[in-house]
Amino acid sequence: MSTVIKNGQLFIGDQIESGDLLIEKGKIVAIGQSLTGDNEIDAGGKLVSPGLVDVHVHYRDPGQTNKENVQTGSKAAAHGGFTTVGAMPNVTPVPNTPELMSEMVKNNQEHGVVHIMQYGPITTDEIGDKIPDYHGLKEAGCFALSNDGKGVQSAQTMYLAMQQAKKNNLVIAEHAQDDSLFNLGVINEGKKAEEFGMRPVTELAETTQIARDLLLAQKTGVRYHICHVSTEKSVALVRLAKKAGINVTCEVAPHHLLIADYDIPANDGNYKMNPPLRSKADQQALIEGLLDGTIDMIATDHAPHTQEDKAGGFAKAAFGITGSETVFSELYTYFVKIGVFSLTQLLKWLTAKPAEAFGLSQAGRIALGQPADIAIFDLNSCHKIAEADYLSKGANTPFTGDEVYGQTSMTIVDGKVVYQKEGN
Incomplete structure (x- = not known):
């Protein structure tokens, strides 16, 4: 037929x-x-577009399926036009072993309605300094490595992880966060933090780890990907790194393009995400970074939570925002229709660019045999x-x-x- x-x-x-x-x-x-x-x-x-590619989703499966599971998450992806996604490993248990990875890959295939590429962790349980068996994880179906939700705190650990990732031809996708500088913050440092009386997050929590990791990536030659860049200085660092020939790519989340901290109307947990919504200057730098090629792609960081998780304003709500079902229509309406982005630019950032960066030859384009x-x-x-x-x-x-x-x-x-x- x-x-x-x-x-x-x-x-x-x-x-x-x-x-x-x-x-x-x-x-x-x-x-x-x-x-x-x-x-x-x-x-x-x-x-009629190639199915969209999202290299950053959270399906909470196994262990947190009251928030999402592979079936509901992948149906949400399909609702948004996505046909290939990368699922983060911050589940319970974390897929630290080939056996656990195999189980997750099997579950993705049996219950997902889109292609689900599975991340493995950079470090065991996404904490500490122990590095899992990357070769075994890859053999079991792992397509890339990330501790998303947590930054790798030790430079030595990241250095060793990059060496092993390079050896096994795996991308390191880093959530850049220095915990000592993040300092239990809940909202971007600025007027809104002061207005709500909330603990601020300095941009240095992101930028200092990016600077560290870029030097480590230069030394090791690993394919290094930065998740959800959010600051003007982050964009500047990546721009310099690319000029220096460092093998780096990065993504921006749609909410950081669409909203700045200035736009937060009230102490509402639905505006709480990590990295936090940044300043208008940061927002403009992200837009410019996409347009000049510094930022390679858009990825949703789809992070579903229950109503209870998001209650209590910035002080108590969990970090995270859903994105799979709204990203294309939001960005098309608020950027393409007013002439900031062209339609072909937006489509490339959501199809060919992520596929190319992660070596997904069977995704992101319409062509004979695909x-x-x-x-x-x-x-x-x-x-x-x-x-x-x-x-x-x-x-x-x-x-x-x-x-x-x-x-x-x-x-x-x-x-x-x-x-x-x-x-x-």
Whole structure:
């Protein structure tokens, strides 16, 4: 059986062009005009994109499934147009061994509706100085390493970890955070911290670890990726490192592009994330970093929590915000429609760029022989983001209620429809 997607605006390479896609046995087998197949999907002039790629999600599975699980998290990803994601290892238990990694990979495959790439930890239990068996983890299906949610505190430990990661051809994806400088803070250092009377987080907690790690990456030659850069100085450090030939990539989270600490309206836990929302100057630097290529990609840091987790304002709420279901429509509406980003730029940051950085050759592009991982977006109809529409268990986001364009109409993984908007 074959399926043809008709009358789409196809994003191929760096261009958007009218055409059809023919899919057979889960692969793209033809791209052209007036194609026919056994089944037909009429895109009706909507944007037909490679399935989006998100290298940073939290599925809480196993051990924290009251917040999210592989099934709900991956359905949320599909709702947002994502077909490939990277799941962080801060679960219970942390997949420190090949056996635990194998179990997680199997669970991802059995219960996920999108492709789920599984991270392993940089250090055992994401704490301390013990380095797991990277070779064994990779053999069991680990695609990269991260202690996300925690920074590696010891420079010596990170140095040894980078050496082992380099030896096993694994990316180190670092949550850059010096705990002594973070100092149990809950909100960015500035006027809002003063207004709410909350313990501040200095930008130095992020930037000093980035500076350290860039030098270690230069020495070891490891592929070093920085999660959720959030400050002007972080962007400047990465820019210098790239000019120096250091093998570094980095991501920015959509909430850091969309909101600054100045915009926080009240002492509301839905605005509490780590790194925290930064200043307007930091926000502008992140936008400029994307535009000049310093920042390679956008990744959601999808971090679902229960209502109880997010209660109590900045002092008591857990860090984290959901993002899988809102990122494309929010960024399309607030950046592309007003001319800050082009549509092709946004799509590349959400498809080809993350795939290239993490060596995912089967993701992020529409091409002959590629898996038929496709997202179809309606760019012309406005809709209101509603909590009732979320497929994630988490609704911890300040974007609920926003009126946006770019709603996902359909998501296809390996030629099979895994999400379809009602009425399509």
